Amino acid sequence: MNINGKHYRTIWVDPGNEKVIRIIDQRHLPHHFVLEDLRSLSDAITAIKDMHVRGAGLIGATAGYGMYLAALEAPSGDEFDNYLRDAGSSLKAARPTAVNCSWAVDLQLQAMKKGSATHEKISIAKSTADEIADMDAEYCRRIGEHGVKLIEEISRKKADKTVNILTHCNAGWLAFVDHGSATAPIYAAMDKGIKVHVWVDETRPRNQGAALTAWELGQHGVPHTIITDNAGGHLMQKGLVDLVLVGSDRTTHTGDVANKIGTYLKALAAKDNGIPFYVALPSSTIDWEIEDGIKNIPIEERGGEEVKYIEGLCEGFIKKVLLAPDNSPAANYAFDVTPSRLVSGLITERGICRPDKKSILGLFPEKKRRDG
Amino acid sequence: MNINGKHYRTIWVDPGNEKVIRIIDQRHLPHHFVLEDLRSLSDAITAIKDMHVRGAGLIGATAGYGMYLAALEAPSGDEFDNYLRDAGSSLKAARPTAVNCSWAVDLQLQAMKKGSATHEKISIAKSTADEIADMDAEYCRRIGEHGVKLIEEISRKKADKTVNILTHCNAGWLAFVDHGSATAPIYAAMDKGIKVHVWVDETRPRNQGAALTAWELGQHGVPHTIITDNAGGHLMQKGLVDLVLVGSDRTTHTGDVANKIGTYLKALAAKDNGIPFYVALPSSTIDWEIEDGIKNIPIEERGGEEVKYIEGLCEGFIKKVLLAPDNSPAANYAFDVTPSRLVSGLITERGICRPDKKSILGLFPEKKRRDG
Numbered sequence: 001m002n003i004n005g006k007h008y009r010t011i012w013v014d015p016g017n018e019k020v021i022r023i024i025d026q027r028h029l030p031h032h033f034v035l036e037d038l039r040s041l042s043d044a045i046t047a048i049k050d051m052h053v054r055g056a057g058l059i060g061a062t063a064g065y066g067m068y069l070a071a072l073e074a075p076s077g078d079e080f081d082n083y084l085r086d087a088g089s090s091l092k093a094a095r096p097t098a099v100n101c102s103w104a105v106d107l108q109l110q111a112m113k114k115g116s117a118t119h120e121k122i123s124i125a126k127s128t129a130d131e132i133a134d135m136d137a138e139y140c141r142r143i144g145e146h147g148v149k150l151i152e153e154i155s156r157k158k159a160d161k162t163v164n165i166l167t168h169c170n171a172g173w174l175a176f177v178d179h180g181s182a183t184a185p186i187y188a189a190m191d192k193g194i195k196v197h198v199w200v201d202e203t204r205p206r207n208q209g210a211a212l213t214a215w216e217l218g219q220h221g222v223p224h225t226i227i228t229d230n231a232g233g234h235l236m237q238k239g240l241v242d243l244v245l246v247g248s249d250r251t252t253h254t255g256d257v258a259n260k261i262g263t264y265l266k267a268l269a270a271k272d273n274g275i276p277f278y279v280a281l282p283s284s285t286i287d288w289e290i291e292d293g294i295k296n297i298p299i300e301e302r303g304g305e306e307v308k309y310i311e312g313l314c315e316g317f318i319k320k321v322l323l324a325p326d327n328s329p330a331a332n333y334a335f336d337v338t339p340s341r342l343v344s345g346l347i348t349e350r351g352i353c354r355p356d357k358k359s360i361l362g363l364f365p366e367k368k369r370r371d372g
Numbered sequence: 373m374n375i376n377g378k379h380y381r382t383i384w385v386d387p388g389n390e391k392v393i394r395i396i397d398q399r400h401l402p403h404h405f406v407l408e409d410l411r412s413l414s415d416a417i418t419a420i421k422d423m424h425v426r427g428a429g430l431i432g433a434t435a436g437y438g439m440y441l442a443a444l445e446a447p448s449g450d451e452f453d454n455y456l457r458d459a460g461s462s463l464k465a466a467r468p469t470a471v472n473c474s475w476a477v478d479l480q481l482q483a484m485k486k487g488s489a490t491h492e493k494i495s496i497a498k499s500t501a502d503e504i505a506d507m508d509a510e511y512c513r514r515i516g517e518h519g520v521k522l523i524e525e526i527s528r529k530k531a532d533k534t535v536n537i538l539t540h541c542n543a544g545w546l547a548f549v550d551h552g553s554a555t556a557p558i559y560a561a562m563d564k565g566i567k568v569h570v571w572v573d574e575t576r577p578r579n580q581g582a583a584l585t586a587w588e589l590g591q592h593g594v595p596h597t598i599i600t601d602n603a604g605g606h607l608m609q610k611g612l613v614d615l616v617l618v619g620s621d622r623t624t625h626t627g628d629v630a631n632k633i634g635t636y637l638k639a640l641a642a643k644d645n646g647i648p649f650y651v652a653l654p655s656s657t658i659d660w661e662i663e664d665g666i667k668n669i670p671i672e673e674r675g676g677e678e679v680k681y682i683e684g685l686c687e688g689f690i691k692k693v694l695l696a697p698d699n700s701p702a703a704n705y706a707f708d709v710t711p712s713r714l715v716s717g718l719i720t721e722r723g724i725c726r727p728d729k730k731s732i733l734g735l736f737p738e739k740k741r742r743d744g
Contacts, residue, residue, distance in 0.1 A: 030697040199703075202679065202695070204576060204600040210680070210696040218697050226702040228576040228679055230601050230634025234708035237636070237666055262602025264609070268640040294609055307574065307600055308582070310682055312693025321684025321691050323574070324582040325402040325590050330598040331571075336606035 001173045001187070003033065003219060009177050010058050011065060011133060018126070019072055021065045025052045026174060030215035031313045038062075041070040041087050048094040048101070054208070055175020056249050056285050057136040060100030063091045064132035067108035071125040076118035084109065084121075097258060097300045097335050099250040103284050104132050133177045139282035139349035140179035147185025147245070147280055147347040148192065154242045155194045162223075163189070164242045166199040166232055169260035170212040171247020171280065181247040181280040183216070185347065190222055198224040199235060203260055205306045205332060229262050233269040244270045248281040253367065255340030255355025256293025261333050267342035279338075279355070280347040286360065288367050293337045304330030373545045373559070375405065375591060381549050382430050383437060383505060390498070391444055393437045397424045398546060402587035403685045410434075413442040413459050420466040420473070423578070427547020428621050428657050429508040432472030435463045436504035439480035443497040448490035456481065456493075469630060469672045469707050471622040472656050476504050505549045511654035511721035512551035519557025519617070519652055519719040520564065526614050527566045534595075535561070536614045538571040538604055541632035542584040543619020543652065553619040553652040555588070557719065562594055570596040571607060575632055577678045577704060601634050605641040616642045620653040625739065627712030627727025628665025633705050639714035651710075651727070652719040658732065660739050665709045676702030 001008070014020035014037070021044070025036040036052060038044050044066030047053050053062045070087035074080045088105040095101055111128040115121035154163045171182035179187065189196050198217055203209035210226050217224045227235070235241050244266055250258040257263070257279050270277035290296045307330035311320045324330065343355040353359040361368050373380065386392040386409070393416070397408040408424060410416050416438030419425050425434045442459035446452045460477040467473055483500040487493035526535045543554035551559065561568050570589055575581035582598050589596045599607070607613050616638055622630040629635070629651050642649035662668045679702035683692045696702065715727040725731040733740050 031694070200700075202576070204574070204602055207695055210700075214700040215697045218700055224700065226676070226679055226696050226700055228601070228633065228704070230576055230632075230637065230708075231703070231705050233636040233640070234633060234671065234705050237708070260602075261600065261606060264605040265602065265637040265641055268605070268644055269637060272640055299606065304598070307598055310684065310693070310695070312682065312695045314686070314691050314693045319686050319691055319693050321682070321686045321693055322403070323579055323682070323684045324598050325587050328572075328582075328586040328590055328596065328598055331603065332600070333603050333606050336602075336609070 001178060001216065001220060009133070009137065010053065010174055011061050011177060013130070021069065023047060023053055023062070024174070026054060026212060027052055028318070030211050031318060038065065038069060040073055041066055041090070044069055045090055045094050048091065051206070055170060056100045056247065057140065057176030057181070057282060058174070059095055060104040060284055061133045061136055061177050063101045063104040064108060064129035066091050067105060068125040068129040071112070071122045080118055080121065084112065095300065096298050097249050099287050100284050107132065136176050136282060136284070137178035140173070140176050140181055140184045142349040143181055143280050143282065143347050144179055144184030144188035146351050147278070148188035150243065150276070150278060151185055151189040151194055151196065152192070158242070160195065162195040162197050164197050164199060164240055166201070166235065166241045166244045166266065167213060168201040168209065168246050168263050168266055169203045170208040172213050172216045174212050174216055175247060181282065182245045184280065185245065186222060187220060190220065196222065198222060199232070199241060200224050200226045201229050201232060201262070202226055203262065204229055207310070208260070232266050236269050236273040236275055241275055244275060244277040246279055248279050248285050249335055250287050250297055251279065251281055251285055251346065252290045252293040252297070253286055253288050253360050254291050254293070254357050255343055255346070255360065256297070257338040257343055258293060258297045258335050259338065261336050264336040264338045267338040271342050276344040277342060278345050278347055279343055282349050283364060294339060297337055299336070300334040302332040302334050304332050307332050373550060373588065373592060381505070381509065382425065382546055383433050383549060385502070393441065395419060395425055395434070396546070398426060398584060399424055400690070402583050403690060410437065410441060412445055413438055413462070416441055417462055417466050420463065426580070427542060428472045428619065429512065429548030429553070429654060430546070431467055432476040432656055433505045433508055433549050435473045435476040436480060436501035438463050439477060440497040440501040443484070443494045452490055452493065456484065467672065468670050469621050471659050475656050479504065508548050508654065508656070509550035512545070512548050512553055512556050514721040515553055515652050515654065515719050516551055516556030516560035518723050519650070520560035522615065522648070522650060523557055523561040523566055523568065524564070530614070532567065534567040534569050536569050536571065536612055538573070538607065538613045538616045538638065539585060540573040540581065540618050540635050540638055541575045542580040544585050544588045546584050546588055547619060553654065554617045556652065557617065558594060559592060562592065568594065570594060571604070571613060572596050572598045573601050573604060573634070574598055575634065576601055579682070580632070604638050608641050608645040608647055613647055616647060616649040618651055620651050620657050621707055622659050622669055623651065623653055623657055623718065624659050624662045624665040624669070625732050626663050626665070626729050627715055627718070627732065628669070629710040629715055630665060630669045630707050631710065633708050636708040636710045639710040643714050648716040649714060650717050650719055651715055654721050655736060666711060669709055671708070672706040674704040674706050676704050679704050
């Protein structure tokens with residue numbers, strides 16, 4: 001998508017030096033636009049762990065390029081494979097909830113088996129990382145194509161009046177390589193001339209909604225309004241929301257959706273007010289193993305200081321301010337799980353389906369196991 | 373309650389000059405403890421409107437003293453009553469959702485009718501304001517007496533293990549004259565030696581939970597943990613919440629509860645997880661007119677800058693930082709309404725009742741109308 005009129009992806013190989021991966025360091029948005037060079041596995045792990053990059057798709061793409069950087073720095077010979085296996089474990093541990101991380105690492109380990117000499121494996125790692133990134137962008141584009149039909153239908157029912165969409169966190173193009181998941185149908189609707197307006201949950205504690213979603217929607221000219229995470233229920237009661245559209249960090253093949261903390265509360269409110277609640281996700285986000293998302297998806301706990309302190313722009317500088325008594329403890333769960341019964345449907349790159357095993361496997365029949 | 377070991381109320385008449393009302397200017401908490409003198413009706417309106425004071429009970433008490441300050445400055449003779457009527461309208465308009473404001477103003481206007489000379493009316497206004505404040509403190513104390521029974525029962529069922537209580541916003545003693553509403557049972561439980569722990573919703577956008585509730589609980593030694601408003605649903609799914617206890621800014625006599633924005637989302641999550649959801653409120657908070665809270669309680673909309681900017685402590689100073697793109701709009705609804713079907717019960721100064729007209733009128737039979 002465009003930034004100041006120039007097209008960007010969120011991650012790419014430096015055209016001048018293909019041993020360098022470039023990313024947008026999203027910690028500085030919306031106030032400053034900063035690019036960062038990743039030159040080592042360690043850089044990639046830090047970028048994922050400290051959230052220079054975030055979002056399911058982009059974490060996957062960064063893990064893919066992280067494995068390529070690991071291959072570049074690995075000792076050749078017998079130790080190469082061990083080094084890459086360890087690199088994969090470290091990348092997987094950087095953000096435990098994001099299934100795309102594991103998915104990209106495993107894809108790389110599998111692909112590199114096809115090479116024998118070190119230089120072959122490096123070359124495979126590079127092309128696999130590129131493929132992961134390209135596939136992410138293409139899948140998001142297709143999610144937009146499928147999801148826009150929901151918005152078109154609501155627009156028709158409302159006689160072309162503005163369709164109000166509520167979203168939580170950033171499942172925008174900044175969370176992927178391009179297009180975004182939850183935002184892809186919105187951008188597609190804009191392109192078709194459908195009137196849309198987006199309620200942007202600020203998404204505490206890291207404010208990805210206020211900082212990132214509002215910024216990228218603004219860059220694309222999408223009408224939007226920032227709200228606190230507390231406000232969505234009231235807006236739904238008052239008929240001011242037509243559709244809830246969120247992304248996912250991991251969705252079980254049974255339809256339970258792990259997404260940014262607070263998503264579950266919006267799903268409850270949507271259900272209580274008869275408002276459709278859709279989750280947009282590329283299939284790389286689907287967990288084909290776990291059956292019960294609430295019981296079995298690990299939920300990352302982050303430091304309490306992310307709740308007690310917040311960063312923002314003050315007199316031209318990014319400042320961190322304390323919001324609470326210094327000696328009060330804080331807890332910081334990063335995700336929650338919305339049970340499938342609260343989800344109207346999943347928007348994938350292959351189409352829209354109901355959030356249950358049968359419908360999901362209907363779209364992805366190659367995932368059917370012999371035992372199932 | 374105590375601050376640094378010294379007993380305070382949130383509002384009182386200056387013992388050295390009874391034409392001056394003193395308040396804690398809560399905008400500076402938790403970082404600095406600042407007292408403010410109110411010397412005019414205009415000071416009182418500003419204190420309410422700009423939230424130097426906030427919370428149902430304290431707004432009522434401040435409106436009571438605001439009417440006393442208005443009486444002190446009113447022209448004597450024929451114009452006195454007009455001045456006080458206008459003063460009442462201005463006070464009522466300062467925070468439209470808080471029913472206690474109207475209640476205190478009307479009580480004052482009624483009481484002053486009993487005086488004839490201006491000095492008599494001033495004297496009545498002073499004693500009525502004192503009575504409103506004393507009554508608020510006493511009612512909260514009784515709410516604690518009744519509400520602690522719920523906590524005792526849970527404690528018994530858990531074999532004296534810690535009772536985890538989630539609260540939203542500040543319905544603590546800082547929101548009243550003393551004791552608080554939602555916190556009164558918690559303080560009473562502490563006094564009885566029951567093990568409690570409070571999950572404190574930070575309560576965006578004004579962060580009354582993180583700034584005020586955490587501060588007052590800390591002062592009293594109540595174990596607590598600050599969480600984002602997004603986290604409550606996840607905690608409930610994981611069995612980490614035994615009881616939700618909130619206050620109210622206005623509750624209809626049919627049991628619909630207007631409280632700080634986001635309360636409705638917590639009520640939905642409590643219902644979904646079979647967790648009791650209780651609302652603690654003095655009867656001054658009950659609206660005896662409105663039947664349908666969701667349709668008919670006016671919801672205050674405040675400026676979007678309260679969402680986009682946040683204040684906190686930075687290097688010893690209170691700084692305001694920008695959280696969002698400067699040119700993105702924000703909306704700021706201050707309250708929402710939780711329908712009675714999601715409320716387990718109301719804790720009032722006369723006891724606990726179900727959130728329906730019959731049960732509420734059972735506790736307050738004097739409110740039964742001839743037509744009802």
